[in-house]
Amino acid sequence: MIARLCKQALLLAALALIPAFVSGAIQLRANPQKPLQPGEIRAATVRQWGPQVLFVDARPIERFEAGHIPTAVRLTAREWDALVPKFLDAWEPDKVVVVYCEGGTCDTSREIAERIKKELQIQTVYYLQGGYPAWRQK
């Protein structure tokens, strides 16, 4: 009887694979968007969150001065100790932190997001897929 129960369960699990495969293939064809890594977030999603987002610019000062997301505060690995107090002043418990860097292959935003989580014990932290260029593409 246990064998029959397991057989039924396996059969149902296998049956679910068929529509899952078909729907997955259809969606992939219709929307070949790059999948998100854990902790990564798309600009479109962040836009929906509105003013509850605290943006963190993880780029060097010259890039920040050349253009940044309004309201963003700076936080970089090199200037971590000096910039953390300013970041904490801007942060509120109900805010979602979104870190961005230059996009492309830059890993800085992911590293800063992980550091905020680990060292500052703030859990609602994401890093922006595509970085600042993705935010500028409306």
Next chain:
Amino acid sequence: MAAKVTFLLLRVVLGAVFFAAGVIKIWDFHQGAWATPAFYEDIANYHLLESSDAVMLAAVYLPWLELIVGGALLFGRATAGAAALCAGLLLVFIAALASAWSRGLDISCGCFGHENATANFPLLLARDCALLLCAVALAWRERLRISGPSPARRAEGN
């Protein structure tokens, strides 16, 4: 008779819950589009799966599994296996919710589609534990039913 009605109700309620949860995660009726991207984000927010491919597989497969299992329960087909699968899924959901709660994550459950509200972890855990009890009771009863009447009952029948 009362036991029969109780188990019929358990089967239908459990089936309806899983069927509805599956449908909502597959198709977003408000947007008229696939709900997989939103469910993908919900799973990723738990930070339990390292690889984005694993998150994607779960986001595509889990809703269909819920739908098939819920449908099997609703129509009374392969009930023992469906109830056992329900119990297994609920154990996974309970573990994920407990883990998110213990890590202080401010996320939405993702249980019945994408929501903006933060999950009420104690309530969700209580609900899933109650559903788990139903699933285990149903699987146990179906297992006994499959194995047939006990030797004593059979002797009584003769």
